[in-house]
Amino acid sequence: MSNNNEKAHHNGQSGRLPRKRFYRARAHSNPLSDSHFPIPICPSEVDYAQHFPHFFPSVMCDQDKCDAPVPKVRFADIGCGFGGLLVSLSTLFPDVLMIGMELRDKVSEYVKERILALRASNPGQYENISVVRTNSMKYIPNYFEKGQLSKMFFLFPDPHFKEKNHRRRVISIQLLDEYAYALEVGGIIYTITDVEELGDWMRTCLENHPLFEAIPEEDLKADPVVELLTSATEEGQKVARNGGQTFKALFRRIAFKE
Amino acid sequence: MEEVQLGEEEIDKATEVAPALISVHPFEKSVVVALGSELRVFDLEGDCSISLSDDSGGPGHSDSIRAICFDASGRLFASAGDDKLVKIWTTDSWCCIRTVCADKRVSAVAISHDGSFVVFADKFGVVWVVSLDRDGESQALCAKKPMPILGHYCSIITTLKFSPDGRFVASADRDFKIRVTIFPREPLKGAHEIQSFCLGHTDFVSCLAFVCPSDYPLGFLLSGSGDSTVRLWDFNSGCLLATCEVGNMALESNETDKGNHPAVTDISSSADGALIVVSIQSFHGVMLLTCNFSAKSLSVAKVVSMKGSYVPTSLCVSSLAKHLWTVMGASNQPSSGTTQLARVRVCSISRQDRSPHGHDLFVLEDNDTTGGEKLLSKLQGSSDVTEIESMLASTTSALNTAIHNLLTKKQYSSEKREFRKKNRNDRKQKQEPFAFR
Numbered sequence: 001m002s003n004n005n006e007k008a009h010h011n012g013q014s015g016r017l018p019r020k021r022f023y024r025a026r027a028h029s030n031p032l033s034d035s036h037f038p039i040p041i042c043p044s045e046v047d048y049a050q051h052f053p054h055f056f057p058s059v060m061c062d063q064d065k066c067d068a069p070v071p072k073v074r075f076a077d078i079g080c081g082f083g084g085l086l087v088s089l090s091t092l093f094p095d096v097l098m099i100g101m102e103l104r105d106k107v108s109e110y111v112k113e114r115i116l117a118l119r120a121s122n123p124g125q126y127e128n129i130s131v132v133r134t135n136s137m138k139y140i141p142n143y144f145e146k147g148q149l150s151k152m153f154f155l156f157p158d159p160h161f162k163e164k165n166h167r168r169r170v171i172s173i174q175l176l177d178e179y180a181y182a183l184e185v186g187g188i189i190y191t192i193t194d195v196e197e198l199g200d201w202m203r204t205c206l207e208n209h210p211l212f213e214a215i216p217e218e219d220l221k222a223d224p225v226v227e228l229l230t231s232a233t234e235e236g237q238k239v240a241r242n243g244g245q246t247f248k249a250l251f252r253r254i255a256f257k258e
Numbered sequence: 259m260e261e262v263q264l265g266e267e268e269i270d271k272a273t274e275v276a277p278a279l280i281s282v283h284p285f286e287k288s289v290v291v292a293l294g295s296e297l298r299v300f301d302l303e304g305d306c307s308i309s310l311s312d313d314s315g316g317p318g319h320s321d322s323i324r325a326i327c328f329d330a331s332g333r334l335f336a337s338a339g340d341d342k343l344v345k346i347w348t349t350d351s352w353c354c355i356r357t358v359c360a361d362k363r364v365s366a367v368a369i370s371h372d373g374s375f376v377v378f379a380d381k382f383g384v385v386w387v388v389s390l391d392r393d394g395e396s397q398a399l400c401a402k403k404p405m406p407i408l409g410h411y412c413s414i415i416t417t418l419k420f421s422p423d424g425r426f427v428a429s430a431d432r433d434f435k436i437r438v439t440i441f442p443r444e445p446l447k448g449a450h451e452i453q454s455f456c457l458g459h460t461d462f463v464s465c466l467a468f469v470c471p472s473d474y475p476l477g478f479l480l481s482g483s484g485d486s487t488v489r490l491w492d493f494n495s496g497c498l499l500a501t502c503e504v505g506n507m508a509l510e511s512n513e514t515d516k517g518n519h520p521a522v523t524d525i526s527s528s529a530d531g532a533l534i535v536v537s538i539q540s541f542h543g544v545m546l547l548t549c550n551f552s553a554k555s556l557s558v559a560k561v562v563s564m565k566g567s568y569v570p571t572s573l574c575v576s577s578l579a580k581h582l583w584t585v586m587g588a589s590n591q592p593s594s595g596t597t598q599l600a601r602v603r604v605c606s607i608s609r610q611d612r613s614p615h616g617h618d619l620f621v622l623e624d625n626d627t628t629g630g631e632k633l634l635s636k637l638q639g640s641s642d643v644t645e646i647e648s649m650l651a652s653t654t655s656a657l658n659t660a661i662h663n664l665l666t667k668k669q670y671s672s673e674k675r676e677f678r679k680k681n682r683n684d685r686k687q688k689q690e691p692f693a694f695r
Contacts, residue, residue: 032412034667042457137411138433141455146496169413173448173641174384174409177439181452211450238315256451 004145017117020082023110023138029103031137031168036164037105038148039134043145043250048073051130052097071096073144076182077153078136079170083111084127085155087118088232092224094236100131135203137170147184154202157237159195171202173209180211183253188215191249192229194239199247212251220250275323275660276340277523277571277572278587278600280637284332284577286628286659288349291637292323293600294589297337299352300426301635307500307636308352316357319343319366321588325378325417327423329369330577334390336376338364344378346390358404366417371424373443379415382410385429387445407449408439414665416463420478422470422529423494426453427580428493430463432665435619436481438493454496461485462665465524469531471551478551481537484665488547490556500556508541509559521661524572529581533607533617535582537570543569544584544605546619562619566647569654579607581628582619586651588660589682597639598644604628 032175040046048071049056055071075093089098098138102108107126111131118126134143157170166172171191179189189212191202206212220226230236230246267375279292288308291298297319299308312318321341328349338344344358344367345487361382369376375480379385386404413431420427420441427441427449436456439449461484470477477648479493486505489496505519534547548559564570568586587600604627608618624634636640670678 036669041460120338138413141435141437142457146452146454172409174406175411176406177450177452178411180450209450210447256440 016121019108020110020115023106023107025104031103031135031170035135035138037133039126039139039153040142042095043141043143046132046143048097051099051132052127054065054124056126060243070081071097072148073099074149075099075153076101076136076144076149076181077155079103079154079157080111080131081107081116081156083131084233085153085228086111086129086131087114087126087226089225090126092228093121094125094128097128098130100129101134101136101143102131103133103135105133137175140182144182146181147187149182150184150187150191152183152187153229154189154191155229155233156193157191157198159198161197166201169198169201170231171205173205176205176209177256180209180253185255188223188251189251189253190229192236192246194246196243196245196247199249203247203249205248205249209251211254211256213254215250215252226250227239259618274322274590275656275668276324276589277660278585278589278655279323279326279572280574280583280585280602281326281328281335281572282347282574282576282581282583283328284330285520285589286576286578286580287332287581289629289633289637290326291585291587291600291602292326292337292339293337293587293598293639294322295319295341296598297323297326298637298639300629300636302565302628302633304630305629308631310347310354310513312357314345314354314357316345316354316359317341317343319345322423324363324365325367326366329373330371331373332418333491334373334379336367336369337380338367340364344376344388345416349630356390360379360386360404366415367411368418368420368427370441370445377418377445378404379418380428381414383410383413383431384432385410385415385427385449386419387449389446389673392520404450405446407445408437410435410437416665417466417467417689418525419468421468421479426493427467428468428479430481432462432467432667433461434461434463434483436463436466436479436491436493438479438496454487454493455498456481456491456498458489458498458501459483459485459487461519461521464522465536466659467525467527467534469549470529471531474551478531480525480527480534480549480556482525482547484519484521484661486519486522486538486619488525488534488556490549494504496668499554502547502556502558503581504536504538504545504547504558507545507561525662526573526575526582528575528686529577531574532609532634533582533619535573535575535581535619537573537584539661540569542568544573544582546617560619560623561689562605563657564621566601567654568601568603568652571653575607579609581606581616581622586650586653588650588657591649591653591656597650599639600637601638601643601646601650602634604625610649667682 028048075098077100281291326337335347340363342360346356366379369610374645385408387407388404410431413433430436440451464484467480479491488502490500546560573582582605589656596655604622605619
C-alpha cells in the first residue's frame with residue numbers, strides 16, 4: 001500500500017499520470033455512515049491556498065491580502081469520481097476556481113495525483129482545479145458560503161434503486177435546500193444519469209423545489225458545459241460506447257419569494 | 259468477540275436514560291416537569307396540582323418524553339419523545355387536543371409564534387410540521403398529517419426554536435451544525451430558504467436560545483455545545499460574534515472529572531438577553547452569563563452553586579423573567595416505590611437593569627418556592643429531599659453516559675470497525691430466519 005502511495009507521489013511530481021489500477025475502489029460508499037476524515041468547521045477554515053497555490057498570493061505579501069479580494073471556488077463537482085469533468089472544465093474556464101468532492105478515499109487520492117501530474121506536465125495549466133475527500137451530503141455548508149457557487153454538477157450519481165435506500169440519493173428535496181443555499185441566484189445545477197428511474201427522480205425533485213426553475217432548451221444549446229456532461233466523464237463515455245441513453249436535468253437557482 | 263458484544267448491549271441500555279425536563283408557562287401560570295413518560299403539571303395561579311385529560315383519541319405517552327414546550331402565548335403546550343408521539347395540549351383545561359404519530363423517535367418540538375403550527379424533529383434529522391386547524395374540520399385531511407419541511411442529513415436534531423419575531427426556525431444537530439431557516443407562510447409546502455448556517459462549534463450543539471435586546475430588534479442567537487462553550491451568533495449572516503468557554507470554570511469549582519470537556523446541557527434566557535443561564539454536565543449549580551451586545555462579548559458573570567450534588571438537567575425562564583426553574587432527574591432511575599423521583603429547585607431573579615452585569619440570581623429554599631411543599635411534592639414525586647437526593651445519586655453519571663452515547667461520534671479501532679461491518683443490522687436480518695429454521 002505504502003509502495004503504491006510512494007509511486008503515486010512520484011508520478012505526481014514527475015508529471016506522469018497516475019495509473020488507475022493502483023487506486024481500485026469499491027463502486028459505492030455509504031453516505032449515511034459517520035465520517036472518520038477531518039471536516040473543516042466552517043468555510044473560512046478551509047485552506048484554499050493549499051488547493052490553488054497559483055491563485056493565492058504567497059505568504060510574503062500578507063499585508064496586501066486585505067486589498068485584493070480572496071478568490072473563491074465557483075464550481076463544485078459533487079461526486080467527481082475520477083475527475084474527468086474537472087479536467088475538461090479547467091481549460092474551458094481557466095480563471096474559475098473549481099473543486100471536486102468525492103467520498104471514496106482512494107478515488108479522491110487518484111484525482112489529486114492526476115491534477116498534480118497535469119500541473120507538472122502542463123506548466124501554468126490546471127491550477128484552477130482541486131479535490132477534497134468529503135461527504136457532500138453532510139458537509140456542503142462547511143465548505144461554501146451562502147451563494148458562493150455558480151455551478152454545481154451531479155454527474156452519474158449512485159442510483160440507489162431500493163426504496164428504503166432512496167434517502168441515500170444525492171438529489172432530494174431536502175438536500176436541494178442546501179445546494180440552493182450554496183448556489184448564487186442564477187447559478188445552475190447540472191444533473192445527468194443513464195438510469196431512467198433516477199433521471200425522473202432528479203427532475204421531479206428539482207421541478208417540485210420552489211428555489212429552482214428549469215432552463216429553456218435554447219439556453220442549454222448555448223451552454224458549452226452541457227456537451228461535456230456526456231463527453232468528459234468516464235461514466236458518460238462508457239454509456240456512449242454501449243450506445244446507452246442519458247437523462248439530463250438542468251435547473252437554475254431562483255430567488256426566494258413569498 | 260463476546261466482550262465486544264457485551265459492550266454494545268451496555269451502551270444500548272444506558273442510552274435509554276432520558277433527562278427530566280422542566281418548562282414554565284410564559285406568564286408563570288403553570289409549570290410542567292416531564293420525567294420518563296410522565297407529565298407533572300402544577301397550576302401556579304390556582305396553587306394546585308393538575309391532572310391531565312385526553313380528548314385526542316390517541317394513545318398516551320408510553321416512553322421517555324424528550325422535548326416539551328409552551329407556545330409564546332401560553333395557550334398551547336407540546337410534549338414528544340421516544341414513543342414517536344407528539345401530543346398537543348390546551349393549557350386552559352390541560353386536555354390533549356391532538357396526538358400526532360411520527361415515524362421515528364422525536365427529539366425536539368416547537369410551536370410557531372401564532373400557535374397555528376407545531377414543528378418536531380426526529381432522530382433521522384427530518385423536521386416535520388403539523389397544522390393546528392383551530393377552526394374545526396375546515397381543512398383537508400392531508401393537512402392533518404405531518405409534512406416534512408427540512409432535513410439535517412442523517413443527524414440527530416437536538417433542539418428546535420422559533421425566532422422572537424416568528425420569521426425563522428433554528429435547528430441544531432449533533433454534527434456541530436445550526437441551521438436557521440425562513441419559516442414560510444405556508445410551511446406545509448416545506449421550509450427551503452436557508453437564512454444561514456451558524457458554524458463554529460466543534461462538538462454537538464445541545465441547546466439554543468434567541469434573545470432580542472431592545473437596541474437590536476433583529477436579535478441574536480445563543481447556543482450551547484458539547485465543546486464546553488456558549489456562543490453568540492448573528493443568525494442573519496451566520497457570523498460568530500463571541501465565544502464563552504464555560505468548561506474550565508465548571509471543572510475548577512468541581513474537583514471531579516477526568517479532564518474531558520463537560521458539555522453545556524441547557525440554556526435559558528430572558529427575552530431581552532439581560533439574563534442568560536446555562537447548565538453544564540456534572541456542574542453543581544448553574545452559570546449566569548452576561549452579554550454585552552454592542553461590544554459583542556459574552557462572559558461568565560456569576561457561578562451559582564447549588565448544594566446536595568444538584569446538577570440540573572433542564573432550565574427554564576418565563577417571559578416575565580421572575581424565576582429560574584430547574585429540575586434534576588432521569589428516567590429509569592431507582593425509585594422508592596412506584597413514583598419516579600426528581601428534584602426541582604427555583605431561583606429568584608432580581609432585576610438590575612442599570613447594572614452592567616444584567617440581572618442577578620438567588621437560589622430559593624424549598625419553603626420560599628412559589629407553591630411551596632404542594633408544588634414540590636407534585637413535581638418531584640415526593641417532598642422528602644434526603645430520599646430524593648439518595649435516589650438521584652447516580653443520575654448525573656448515567657445521564658453523562660447517555661448523552662455521550664447519543665451525541666458523541668464514536669471512534670472505533672480498526673478491528674472493531676471490521677467487526678461491526680460483519681455484524682451490520684441489515685445482514686443480521688437476513689441471517690436470522692435461517693438460524694430459526
